[in-house]
Amino acid sequence: MAGIRVLVVEDDPIAADAHAEYVRRLDGFTLAGVARTGAEAMAFLSPGSRGAAGGGKPVDSPPTDFPAGVDLVLLDMNLPDAHGLDIIRRIRGLGLPTDVIAITAVRDLQVVRSAISSGIVQYLIKPFTYSAFSEKLTSYEGFRNNLTGQAASTTQSEVDHALAALRPAASRAFLPKGLSEETLRAVVQHLKGLTEPTSALEIAESLNLSRVTARRYLEYLAEQESARRTPRYGTRGRPEFEYRWAR
Known part of the structure; x- marks a missing residue:
């Protein structure tokens, strides 16, 4: 059972x-x-x-x-x-x-x-x-x-989303327009499972998203202090950021 x-x-x-x-x-x-x-x-x-x-x-x-x-x-x-x-x-x-x-x-x-x-x-x-x-x-x-699904400690964003799940209509209000709970959950779970920082491009390729979409979710998590954003050095062209789950 x-x-x-x-x-x-x-x-x-x-x-x-x-x-x-x-x-x-x-x-x-x-x-x-x-x-x-x-x-x-x-x-x-x-x-x-x-x-x-x-x-x-x-x-x-x-x-x-x-x-x-x-x-x-x-x-x-x-x-x-x-x-x-x-x-x-x-x-x-x-x-x-x-x-x-x-x-x-x-x-x-x-x-x-x-x-x-x-x-x-x-x-x-x-x-x-x-x-x-x-x-x-x-x-x-x-x-x-x-x-x-969380570790021993949690973040404000995770608590908010857990409580919001009890009220589906209110749950959508927690996210900016254009972001979905389902995709956010997939990004969070993927980020949690990584041992090294990752970029928006790498997340996009792993989850079959566009780079712009992946960056929007990662930036949202960074704003909620659920993810840490740091510059990735050694890359050519535009500065790139990498993200890791805020354990």
Whole structure:
């Protein structure tokens, strides 16, 4: 099993089955299990639990080497034995590195504010379409990949782009006109993988871009202090710059 491991916490059987099926349909995600109560959810999430001990429903009788831990919880706020906010607090109290997306019919502003302050990454109000569900989880995947793909330290630009991934419409506003997230990500990943400084021409040849386009992305990264720009000496003609990732 691979991908982002997801636990669906939902007491309504029809909704739980629908959310589980939605997860199965998404590339990059794995359904770890379904819990119908707060107690089942915490049993599934507790360190050392594989989901079955506390009544949580594991998927397809996972083998003994089934990966422990859950990356993402899709959490209903109204459970028969606990409020969703209490479950979030218990997850945080255990120090679990598990993200939470609230999936609920609750529209009360105080609950929304409390959920956000508790550290949820998305809030999805029922009823919703598969398209809305897919958009939220895909945005979360971009957020998670942006963070887990980094080294031990990060830059302001990387933090901005990670957070922007949770809000696709806002994400585009971070970039100057004419630059795309997809190409920027390719330039960043290529730059990160190099051990020596590189030029705009070399980046262009590696990524099948024009030299002008490659330079625009490199200059943007340099302005954001994500890349270091230094003169390349010993070249003829116009002065050339070289770039390296700012580790």
